Amino acid sequence: MTMDMTFLGTGSAYPSPHRGASALVLRTDGDCWLFDCGEGTQTQLMKSQLRAGRITKVFISHLHGDHLFGLPGLLCTVSLNTNPDPQSQQNQPCLDIYGPRGLRHFLRVTLGLTGSQLLFPYAVHELEPTPDQSPEEGQLSPEMTAEHGSLHPQEQLGRTISLDVSSDCYRLFEDKKFVVSAFRLFHRVPSFGFCIQEHDRPGRLKTEVLKELGVKPGPLYGRLKAGESVTLDSGRVVLPSEVLEEDIPGRKVCIFGDCSSVLGDGPLRLCSGADVLVHEATLGNEHREKAVDHGHSTPEMAAAVARSCGAQRLVLYHFSQRYKPCTLQKEGDEDDVSELKRQAEDALQDTGTQVTLAEDFLTLSIPLKKKR
Amino acid sequence: MTMDMTFLGTGSAYPSPHRGASALVLRTDGDCWLFDCGEGTQTQLMKSQLRAGRITKVFISHLHGDHLFGLPGLLCTVSLNTNPDPQSQQNQPCLDIYGPRGLRHFLRVTLGLTGSQLLFPYAVHELEPTPDQSPEEGQLSPEMTAEHGSLHPQEQLGRTISLDVSSDCYRLFEDKKFVVSAFRLFHRVPSFGFCIQEHDRPGRLKTEVLKELGVKPGPLYGRLKAGESVTLDSGRVVLPSEVLEEDIPGRKVCIFGDCSSVLGDGPLRLCSGADVLVHEATLGNEHREKAVDHGHSTPEMAAAVARSCGAQRLVLYHFSQRYKPCTLQKEGDEDDVSELKRQAEDALQDTGTQVTLAEDFLTLSIPLKKKR
Ligand SMILES: [Zn+2]
Ligand SMILES: [Zn+2]
Ligand SMILES: [Zn+2]
Numbered sequence: 001m002t003m004d005m006t007f008l009g010t011g012s013a014y015p016s017p018h019r020g021a022s023a024l025v026l027r028t029d030g031d032c033w034l035f036d037c038g039e040g041t042q043t044q045l046m047k048s049q050l051r052a053g054r055i056t057k058v059f060i061s062h063l064h065g066d067h068l069f070g071l072p073g074l075l076c077t078v079s080l081n082t083n084p085d086p087q088s089q090q091n092q093p094c095l096d097i098y099g100p101r102g103l104r105h106f107l108r109v110t111l112g113l114t115g116s117q118l119l120f121p122y123a124v125h126e127l128e129p130t131p132d133q134s135p136e137e138g139q140l141s142p143e144m145t146a147e148h149g150s151l152h153p154q155e156q157l158g159r160t161i162s163l164d165v166s167s168d169c170y171r172l173f174e175d176k177k178f179v180v181s182a183f184r185l186f187h188r189v190p191s192f193g194f195c196i197q198e199h200d201r202p203g204r205l206k207t208e209v210l211k212e213l214g215v216k217p218g219p220l221y222g223r224l225k226a227g228e229s230v231t232l233d234s235g236r237v238v239l240p241s242e243v244l245e246e247d248i249p250g251r252k253v254c255i256f257g258d259c260s261s262v263l264g265d266g267p268l269r270l271c272s273g274a275d276v277l278v279h280e281a282t283l284g285n286e287h288r289e290k291a292v293d294h295g296h297s298t299p300e301m302a303a304a305v306a307r308s309c310g311a312q313r314l315v316l317y318h319f320s321q322r323y324k325p326c327t328l329q330k331e332g333d334e335d336d337v338s339e340l341k342r343q344a345e346d347a348l349q350d351t352g353t354q355v356t357l358a359e360d361f362l363t364l365s366i367p368l369k370k371k372r
Numbered sequence: 373m374t375m376d377m378t379f380l381g382t383g384s385a386y387p388s389p390h391r392g393a394s395a396l397v398l399r400t401d402g403d404c405w406l407f408d409c410g411e412g413t414q415t416q417l418m419k420s421q422l423r424a425g426r427i428t429k430v431f432i433s434h435l436h437g438d439h440l441f442g443l444p445g446l447l448c449t450v451s452l453n454t455n456p457d458p459q460s461q462q463n464q465p466c467l468d469i470y471g472p473r474g475l476r477h478f479l480r481v482t483l484g485l486t487g488s489q490l491l492f493p494y495a496v497h498e499l500e501p502t503p504d505q506s507p508e509e510g511q512l513s514p515e516m517t518a519e520h521g522s523l524h525p526q527e528q529l530g531r532t533i534s535l536d537v538s539s540d541c542y543r544l545f546e547d548k549k550f551v552v553s554a555f556r557l558f559h560r561v562p563s564f565g566f567c568i569q570e571h572d573r574p575g576r577l578k579t580e581v582l583k584e585l586g587v588k589p590g591p592l593y594g595r596l597k598a599g600e601s602v603t604l605d606s607g608r609v610v611l612p613s614e615v616l617e618e619d620i621p622g623r624k625v626c627i628f629g630d631c632s633s634v635l636g637d638g639p640l641r642l643c644s645g646a647d648v649l650v651h652e653a654t655l656g657n658e659h660r661e662k663a664v665d666h667g668h669s670t671p672e673m674a675a676a677v678a679r680s681c682g683a684q685r686l687v688l689y690h691f692s693q694r695y696k697p698c699t700l701q702k703e704g705d706e707d708d709v710s711e712l713k714r715q716a717e718d719a720l721q722d723t724g725t726q727v728t729l730a731e732d733f734l735t736l737s738i739p740l741k742k743k744r
């Protein structure tokens with residue numbers, strides 16, 4: 001299964017002509033999952049190779065506008081691209097949207113007041129933050145998130161997901177390919193990271209061994225691969241472990257929302273051994289105090305997280321708009337985004353962790369893992 | 373006083389890489405008024421010569437997302453560009469925002485849930501639509517617009533403005549330079565147009581006549597120009613009408629929101645003699661039925677409005693995204709935006725009305741009027 005990640009916006013605070021606001025797409029075999037949706041994400045999508053209509057799930061890390069203001073418009077435009085045939089409309093799958101408490105009310109009001117009818121159903125599954133995820137002024141009062149009135153006509157009631165205290169994480173869902181969890185971060189408002197863990201897959205059949213045992217290609221192969229033992233005509237019982245190479249471990253992708261630190265021990269445990277760890281680096285190390293004041297991280301702080309997790313690759317994004325993209329960088333410019341990469345590399349030089357600087361429209365492929 | 377208008381977005385339904393969603397700025401001596409604010413308007417502003425921080429008033433024609441979804445983000449970004457010095461913060465003027473009922477709740481929820489603090493106060497002045505401005509399903513229930521909870525911390529309570537039945541319009545405000553009114557349009561949701569009427573100004577002093585009368589340049593000139601009679605040492609009374617050329621009539625700019633027709637007789641009376649009349653033309657004449665079905669106009673319909681008003685200039689905008697900008701038009705492309713211009717011109721050929729096709733970033737200057 002191919003798996004890649006495309007950054008649609010890598011700027012912090014607001015979209016600019018040279019850096020979109022936060023948004024990235026994780027794509028697996030044509031299934032697109034959108035992580036954050038700042039203003040202008042739909043236009044960035046149009047500029048990219050991806051298609052908005054392919055988005056099947058949305059994840060919002062936190063309710064700051066630079067991660068959220070593009071969502072109502074994106075839903076409307078996806079709907080415009082949906083087949084209006086009532087027959088096909090009934091078969092439209094529900095778009096699942098995951099994000100912090102308050103997101104359901106946000107969408108209900110923005111879609112409702114603008115008279116936005118969608119040609120597909122959606123559900124918002126809300127993560128219940130804990131009070132220590134932000135300073136007190138960043139917490140939403142129950143009054144603010146109270147869901148007055150009725151559901152949006154296309155809304156299906158989503159789940160409310162609380163922290164699983166034993167694992168210190170939020171269990172979002174499991175499907176045939178992945179287990180997806182969320183974990184807590186500290187920011188000016190409650191923020192979350194997401195961990196996408198691919199299932200392990202059975203190793204390849206050892207065809208040489210099968211040949212020696214006299215097992216012919218066909219249904220028996222499938223049964224062995226599916227983990228069943230098989231009895232040959234000779235009476236010999238063949239165990240899957242004899243003829244299968246080791247399991248191919250699933251890939252793990254971890255996408256952090258804005259934060260100045262992780263919260264609890266769940267995040268690092270969950271993200272341990274990540275193939276790709278995407279972390280914000282809003283400002284350079286020299287602005288650490290300002291970054292932390294605003295609930296943000298520096299490359300050094302992001303590197304410390306990647307080190308604790310033993311991540312294969314650290315991808316930096318969510319840069320202050322003062323950092324121009326490399327391609328627009330001019331000699332003598334004070335703020336150089338490639339300096340952020342160097343800072344993270346310096347902090348990781350005794351590890352094998354690769355550092356990548358995200359830019360708008362960068363696509364990063366996430367190759368299958370080698371055997372353990 | 374210089375006066376010009378810059379189109380930041382001329383596309384309908386959603387923003388695309390070649391046409392932004394609806395937004396235009398009317399600028400007079402550095403004062404910028406924003407009309408509509410589709411998603412991505414702040415980025416379009418950054419690409420233009422204008423500065424977001426100069427916006428002093430905002431007008432929203434109707435609550436469709438392609439006219440509104442950029443507003444919360446724009447306010448946040450304007451705030452980021454505001455001097456955070458508490459002293460200067462106290463002196464920040466209130467940003468006045470005008471738009472249909474429901475806008476106050478929209479901003480309160482979007483700014484509130486995203487924890488968006490602004491460094492300036494704002495007030496939303498809501499226009500109360502009448503039930504005949506849209507089909508019943510386009511009307512907001514009182515439940516939808518009920519303003520639960522407290523004001524946003526930076527919100528000042530705005531006015532609620534009802535239709536003035538005798539003039540069939542909404543009186544928004546009058547300042548030193550302008551009288552601004554709104555009028556009713558028919559669309560899928562209640563929509564409004566705005567009429568910006570500049571005050572007439574006294575004509576120039578006839579210096580030849582003054583010289584003959586023996587009036588010397590000085591304070592007497594000022595009093596005459598201000599409309600006062602003046603008694604000379606000789607006892608001769610000089611009337612302003614003797615020494616002033618005719619009043620210079622103020623300019624009139626009319627900006628229509630989405631519509632398939634005007635409502636009542638207010639709009640045409642109010643817009644009579646407009647120097648510039650900005651009207652949507654979503655689809656060509658050949659798609660009239662579809663346009664009207666969706667509450668939109670064709671060039672011919674826009675031309676009919678301009679004709680009824682005796683407008684000097686009709687500016688078309690809000691084009692379906694199927695129409696590429698002229699600069700991207702390729703030979704053989706089916707939908708040609710310049711055909712929309714021809715259709716309006718055909719319908720106006722026996723009048724003196726000029727037709728202009730708006731494009732993103734077009735700036736149109738609105739020259740002082742000649743004498744009547
Ligand atoms: Zn952010
Ligand atoms: Zn944030
Ligand atoms: Zn529109």
Ligand SMILES: [Zn+2]
Nearest residue numbers: 434436559630
């Ligand atoms: Zn509309």
